[in-house]
Amino acid sequence: MVFRLRLGIGARRRERCTLLFVVVIFLVIFVGGIIYLPGGEGADSSGEGGFVRKIQRIFNSKNPNPIKPPKKHPAVPETDGMHDPPRDHHAEIETQANLEQKFGHQKDPDLSDEQHQRIKEEIAREKAAFIKEQKQKEIEIENERKQQLLKITAAPHHQGVETGGEPKDAQAKTRRDFVRKMMKTAWDGYQNHAMGHNELKPLAKRGHSAGIFGSSRMGATVVDALDTLYIMGLKDEFKVARDWVAQHLSFNVNTQVSVFEMNIRFVGGLLSAFALTKDEVFKIKAKELADKLLPAFKTPTGVPWALVNLNSGYGFNYNWASGGSSILAEFGSLHLEWSYLTQITGENVYLEKVNKIRKVMHDTPKSDGLYPNYFNPKTGSWGQKHVSLGALGDSFYEYLIKGWIMSGETDHLAKDMYFDAMRAIDKHLIRKSRGGFTYAGVYNYGSVESKMEHLACFSGGMFGLGSKHAPSDLQERHMELGKEIARTCRESYRNSATHIGPESFRFEGPHEAKALRQNEKYYILRPEVVETYFVMWRLTHDQKYRDWAWDAAQAIEKHCHVGVGFSGIRDVYQVPPSHDDVQQSFFLAETLKYLYLIFSDDDLMRLDEWVFNTEAHPLPVSGKNR
Numbered sequence: 167m168v169f170r171l172r173l174g175i176g177a178r179r180r181e182r183c184t185l186l187f188v189v190v191i192f193l194v195i196f197v198g199g200i201i202y203l204p205g206g207e208g209a210d211s212s213g214e215g216g217f218v219r220k221i222q223r224i225f226n227s228k229n230p231n232p233i234k235p236p237k238k239h240p241a242v243p244e245t246d247g248m249h250d251p252p253r254d255h256h257a258e259i260e261t262q263a264n265l266e267q268k269f270g271h272q273k274d275p276d277l278s279d280e281q282h283q284r285i286k287e288e289i290a291r292e293k294a295a296f297i298k299e300q301k302q303k304e305i306e307i308e309n310e311r312k313q314q315l316l317k318i319t320a321a322p323h324h325q326g327v328e329t330g331g332e333p334k335d336a337q338a339k340t341r342r343d344f345v346r347k348m349m350k351t352a353w354d355g356y357q358n359h360a361m362g363h364n365e366l367k368p369l370a371k372r373g374h375s376a377g378i379f380g381s382s383r384m385g386a387t388v389v390d391a392l393d394t395l396y397i398m399g400l401k402d403e404f405k406v407a408r409d410w411v412a413q414h415l416s417f418n419v420n421t422q423v424s425v426f427e428m429n430i431r432f433v434g435g436l437l438s439a440f441a442l443t444k445d446e447v448f449k450i451k452a453k454e455l456a457d458k459l460l461p462a463f464k465t466p467t468g469v470p471w472a473l474v475n476l477n478s479g480y481g482f483n484y485n486w487a488s489g490g491s492s493i494l495a496e497f498g499s500l501h502l503e504w505s506y507l508t509q510i511t512g513e514n515v516y517l518e519k520v521n522k523i524r525k526v527m528h529d530t531p532k533s534d535g536l537y538p539n540y541f542n543p544k545t546g547s548w549g550q551k552h553v554s555l556g557a558l559g560d561s562f563y564e565y566l567i568k569g570w571i572m573s574g575e576t577d578h579l580a581k582d583m584y585f586d587a588m589r590a591i592d593k594h595l596i597r598k599s600r601g602g603f604t605y606a607g608v609y610n611y612g613s614v615e616s617k618m619e620h621l622a623c624f625s626g627g628m629f630g631l632g633s634k635h636a637p638s639d640l641q642e643r644h645m646e647l648g649k650e651i652a653r654t655c656r657e658s659y660r661n662s663a664t665h666i667g668p669e670s671f672r673f674e675g676p677h678e679a680k681a682l683r684q685n686e687k688y689y690i691l692r693p694e695v696v697e698t699y700f701v702m703w704r705l706t707h708d709q710k711y712r713d714w715a716w717d718a719a720q721a722i723e724k725h726c727h728v729g730v731g732f733s734g735i736r737d738v739y740q741v742p743p744s745h746d747d748v749q750q751s752f753f754l755a756e757t758l759k760y761l762y763l764i765f766s767d768d769d770l771m772r773l774d775e776w777v778f779n780t781e782a783h784p785l786p787v788s789g790k791n792r
Contacts, residue, residue: 388411584632
């Protein structure tokens with residue numbers, strides 16, 4: 167019994183010793199593994215990695231010279247010198263940790279308050295110097311990126327493809343040179359007095375910016391003028407504009423902008439410049455902006471907001487737009503640019519967004535086949551029944567027929583929607599005045615106002631352009647509408663003292679194609695009338711369209727050329743006119759480009775190879791001009 171007791175006690179002692187030995191060995195292996203574990207710093211902040219770092223910090227805090235594992239550097243992504251590499255957020259966290267470690271200060275009880283204060287001040291100075299040095303490095307990196315963009319050049323075999331077009335007719339050549347000189351004047355005034363601003367005030371000789379561009383200087387005139395400068399062969403001016411885009415054009419701004427205006431002017435202008443030159447700078451910038459506009463599409467229907475903040479991505483609509491609706495002409499004028507962007511980037515997101523809009527418009531029921539100008543992107547319902555080929559509606563229809571042409575005649579939905587809409591518009595909006603002038607009125611709740619807007623004058627060219635693609639029963643009718651609308655809009659110019667057309671004109675009583683109200687009499691260098699002249703000239707080669715365009719060019723030179731550029735006028739019926747002192751960017755993008763092309767040979771920007779967006783920026787027809 168005693169023997170058994172002693173034997174049991176001895177056995178338990180041996181067991182305890184063995185167990186203690188095992189525990190000690192385990193702790194040595196475990197703790198040693200933690201301290202020397204490779205890659206611990208790079209682990210995730212949660213799970214095992216997070217626990218490992220916590221244990222390491224415990225040991226390191228007790229050890230003034232801890233043995234640290236070698237740091238794992240993430241692989242540096244390859245770049246082509248044009249795209250910024252992905253941001254390394256772990257590196258950012260590490261930098262912040264280094265700042266805290268480098269400039270942190272814990273109070274030492276053996277030092278006086280005065281000594282602590284001196285130490286804090288010294289640390290603050292060192293920290294400020296360190297941050298300044300880091301910012302300088304960031305600036306140097308950004309400057310290097312800009313220099314890389316500047317080094318990108320157009321493909322040699324593609325340079326100059328869409329310049330030239332000198333007419334054989336001596337008269338046409340003289341007139342074309344006249345328009346080219348107007349462009350040179352407009353650009354030089356802008357470059358010398360407002361470069362980087364959105365637009366020019368030619369009398370005040372300084373920059374100007376409309377609210378559609380937000381509060382930032384984004385060089386709207388530079389981007390809008392790019393393709394016009396290139397087409398006209400103004401090589402030095404084009405290089406200045408190109409280099410400004412590479413060095414200074416930035417969309418990293420905290421401002422709200424019009425999605426529509428940023429698309430047709432900036433995305434369209436950049437894509438057109440890329441299509442003409444194959445210069446990667448323009449594609450990069452166009453994609454940057456399109457990505458900034460993408461948050462505007464975050465609506466229940468996929469129809470985008472009218473406005474978006476380029477920094478936050480917050481989108482919203484104008485309060486005045488029929489209860490916060492989106493506007494037909496605005497969300498309907500994205501398809502050309504975004505489909506081409508998908509084509510050249512290989513990223514489907516852009517085409518998917520505009521195809522969704524197209525489907526929503528097709529599927530939403532419409533009264534009498536008419537598309538109202540307002541659509542609520544949240545409820546998916548139409549706003550007030552206001553229909554127009556002018557303001558708020560115009561380019562929606564333009565992009566349908568041009569979408570069909572640009573697709574290489576494969577986008578059958580666009581074609582069907584266009585001709586269905588034109589049948590309804592011909593029935594409900596097209597009218598003939600007592601004097602025999604055909605015009606597109608403004609439709610409000612079943613009645614048609616007997617006025618036509620300058621903006622609607624583009625439709626003459628649209629009807630003409632679409633006539634060759636129309637069903638057989640519409641071909642002759644649409645060509646006739648093109649000719650008649652051109653004649654009507656010409657009459658609005660002929661009736662004014664300046665021989666420039668007003669913002670809108672009426673057909674009331676004895677008055678034919680004349681503005682009757684003061685707020686209709688202004689002209690802001692708009693292009694729609696000469697746009698129709700250009701298209702109808704290319705389709706018919708009727709000399710009258712060149713003559714009418716020449717009359718318009720001379721009138722604009724005579725009455726709008728002031729100061730260091732060109733200005734809109736407040737009353738086209740008053741001579742000499744009063745000027746609004748704004749040179750609109752679209753004057754360089756559209757008005758002067760169309761005038762120049764009217765007097766050029768047809769081989770320059772052929773209508774079967776190029777489609778002009780609603781800001782006159784040419785984009786290639788699918789399968790051509792690659």
